[in-house]
Amino acid sequence: MTNAAQHSLWKTLKLRRKFAVISVLATAILAGLIAFNVTVLRSQSQYSLITDMAGRQRMLSQKFAKEILLVGAGVTMDAQSTLKLLRDSLGALMDGGEIIANLDTGAKVTLPPALSVEIRNRLAEQAIALRQYEAAANAYLGLPASDPRRPEKLKELLTTQVQMNDLADSAVKMMGLYAASNISSMILLQVVVGVLFALIGMLISRAVGHQIAEPLEACSEAARRVAGGDLRIEPLQVSSSDEIGVLQVSFNEMLSSQRDVAVQTRTVCDALTAASAAILSSAQEQAAGTKQQAAAVQEITTTVEEISLSGKQVAERSRQVAGTAEAVATSGNAGLQAVRDASVGMEAIREQTETVAENIITLSERTQAVGEIIATVNEIAEQSNLVALNAAIEAADAREQGRRFSVVANEIKNLADQAKEATSQVRGILEQTQKGINTSVMLTEEALKRVETGRERTTVSEHVIRQMSDNIQESVHAFQQIVGATNQQQIGLEQVTQALHEIRQASQQTAITTAQLERASLDLNQLGQKLASTLERFRL
Amino acid sequence: MTTSRDELASASLRRRLQARIEWGGNDRDSNLNTALLKARALRLARPRDVAAERESGIQVLSFRIAAERYALALSCLSEVMPLTAWTPVPGQPQYLLGITNLWGEIRPVLDLHSLFGLEPPGASTRCWVIFVKHGRSEVGLRVEGLDSIRAIDPAGLTDPHISGNGLPQRFIRGIGADTLILLDIPQILALDVLRDSRADATSAP
Incomplete structure (x- = not known):
């Protein structure tokens, strides 16, 4: 594994892992130190055990000496068990092995072999001394109580015992010295190892701290510049892929997004300023419009009140007209009856007129007959006149004889002339009569026609009057409806007036609101300008 | 308006009718009768000197031709009668109206309208014929109306030759004070057509 590969591996590690690795390393070092300490303490306790055991050897040797003495004095004692223990302990101290540590409980401990050759040699001397003591004891005990050699022997025994004690003391002292020197070397070793590890830890933490702090400081500097409004700074160098790297990437993203946001904000701010200006002008226009609206509502209210007044008049007039129309309808019914009567009268007149016409025609025929008779009479008169003329001519022809006859003829002619005159007069009268009759006939025909026309007109009048009556009835209904509708209209107009009052109040409220809106839009405009000036700080 | 007027007219009519009924049938033409009777009484009460005057002059028959x-x-007339039918004679002057049959006798009739240059009468106008003695025969003159017989003083006649009023003077004997024109019979009878017929008539018997 190369150094670069280690470096890249280290770089790919997360910060948490890094710290975990460092802490694991520190824990391992600490555990090593603790294990070392434990080992040292263990060996220390072994040394103390060995020292105890060595010390016990002295106590055991004294006990053995006392028991020997007691046995010598005649007291039955088990000196042999103490001797055995003494021997075993000495053997264990020399070559290692188990040994009874506590005499009461019988607990055993394992002892290592002798720590050094010197100690073993001393212990070996001690074993030799023990054997000598044993021999001395056996020699003492073999003598009877009354033997005079006995105090000598006892003296020898005690000397041996003192010798053995000294040996034991020296062994103990040697062991203590050994242990003390061993402990001091251990302490030195521990100090050295601790200082070494502390140095290594400092180096590692410095390196790691440097690795963490440097990009953070760069980031902090960039953040300070961003806070100062400088968005034109270069994006940060991504140094690793750990949280710091993530922070740098995030910072770069934040920077670009901040830049975008600033750009957009500036654009939006411009738009906002324009919009707020538009709102302000709209609000002012609305204020003006609201004033006009209020004036218009006032005019409308006045007009509606006038309409209401005229509507009342219309209602009153309609009521009057309805009453009049009812009266007219009654009159129309009476007129209808009168027209029916007139129709009946017309029929009677027609019948009578027809009778008159028949009579007149009869009269005319008779007059014609009279005229014919008169014509005959006239003809006779003419003939008479002619006869008279001829007679006169004859009389003139007869001269004197015819003179008298001439007179007669003259008289006849006179009579004929008179008759003719009378007939001409009668004819004139007859002609006048005939003319009168003709006129009468024509007048009668005219009268018949007129009666017919009158009857037709009466029928038409009846029809018209009936229609008129119906129409008037309809008119009465219509006027009643008009009255009803006008009343409803009146109610509606009152509601309209009420609504207009409300509208006026609302428009006044709107005027107030519009003034507030105007102020608010003015504030908004100022805020937009302030925001724009604030955004000027951003250097993009 | 019309009805009131009609009512007024009918009221007056009724009033007049009532008056007729009250007067009765006999008194109906009393006014006329009174007038007629009055005229007749006047005529009867005419003074006699008219007849004496008539005797002093010559008696004439007055008639009308075209008004x-x-x-x-x-004295020279023979007869008057109504002109009922005549037959035109072909090849004769216009003033010869035609011939007529009177009681089996064929007589010529002269048209005085044509002769005098006057407007001819209408077809339906009733005419008379005056027969004039012409020797043994008689000649008819068509006239439009017969008036009366009256007497004229010949001394009071005006001579048309003297007055010179433009009339066809050949057939006029004189004009009376009341513009009555007295015709000259011999001059009329001296017409050529009559002379021819007269020559035949005179030679025949």
Whole structure:
């Protein structure tokens, strides 16, 4: 594994892992130190055990000496068990092995072999001394109580015992010295190892701290510049892929997004300023419009009140007209009856007129007959006149004889002339009569026609009057409806007036609101300008 | 308006009718009768000197031709009668109206309108014929109306030759004070057509 590969591996590690690795390393070092300490303490306790055991050897040797003495004095004692223990302990101290540590409980401990050759040699001397003591004891005990050699022997025994004690003391002292020197070397070793590890830890933490702090400081500097409004700074160098790297990437993203946001904000701010200006002008226009609206509502209210007044008049007039129309309808019914009567009268007149016409025609025929008779009479008169003329001519022809006859003829002619005159007069009268009759006939025909026309007109009048009556009835209904509708209209107009009052109040409220809106839009405009000036700080 | 007027007219009519009924049938033409009777009484009460005057002059028959009044002396007339039918004669002058049959006798009839240059009468106008003695025969003159027989003083006649009023003077004997024209019979009878017929007539018997 190369150094670069280690470096890249280290770089790919997360910060948490890094710290975990460092802490694991520190824990391992600490555990090593603790294990070392434990080992040292263990060996220390072994040394103390060995020292105890060595010390016990002295106590055991004294006990053995006392028991020997007691046995010598005649007291039955088990000196042999103490001797055995003494021997075993000495053997264990020399070559290692188990040994009874506590005499009461019988607990055993394992002892290592002798720590050094010197100690073993001393212990070996001690074993030799023990054997000598044993021999001395056996020699003492073999003598009877009354033997005079006995105090000598006892003296020898005690000397041996003192010798053995000294040996034991020296062994103990040697062991203590050994242990003390061993402990001091251990302490030195521990100090050295601790200082070494502390140095290594400092180096590692410095390196790691440097690795963490440097990009953070760069980031902090960039953040300070961003806070100062400088968005034109270069994006940060991504140094690793750990949280710091993530922070740098995030910072770069934040920077670009901040830049975008600033750009957009500036654009939006411009738009906002324009919009707020538009709102302000709209609000002012609305204020003006609201004033006009209020004036218009006032005019409308006045007009509606006038309409209401005229509507009342219309209602009153309609009521009057309805009453009049009812009266007219009654009159129309009476007129209808009168027209029916007139129709009946017309029929009677027609019948009578027809009778008159028949009579007149009869009269005319008779007059014609009279005229014919008169014509005959006239003809006779003419003939008479002619006869008279001829007679006169004859009389003139007869001269004197015819003179008298001439007179007669003259008289006849006179009579004929008179008759003719009378007939001409009668004819004139007859002609006048005939003319009168003709006129009468024509007048009668005219009268018949007129009666017919009158009857037709009466029928038409009846029809018209009936229609008129119906129409008037309809008119009465219509006027009643008009009255009803006008009343409803009146109610509606009152509601309209009420609504207009409300509208006026609302428009006044709107005027107030519009003034507030105007102020608010003015504030908004100022805020937009302030925001724009604030955004000027951003250097993009 | 019309109804009130009609009512007024009918009221007056009714009033007049009532008056007729009250007067009765006999008194109906009393006014006329009174007038007629009055006229007759006046005529009867005419003074006699008229007849005496008539005797002093010559008696004439007055008649009308085309609204002009003419007269002929009564002495030279033979008869008057209505002109009912005549037959035109072909090849003769216009003033010869035609011939007519009177009681089996064929007589010529002269048209005085044509002769005098006057407007001819209408077809339906009733005419008379005056027969004038012409020797043994008689000649008819068509006239439009017969008036009366009256007497004229020949001394009071005006001579048309003297007055010179433009009339066809050949056939006029004189004009009376009341513009009555007295015709000259011999001059009329001296017409050529009559002379021819007269020559035949005179030679025949």
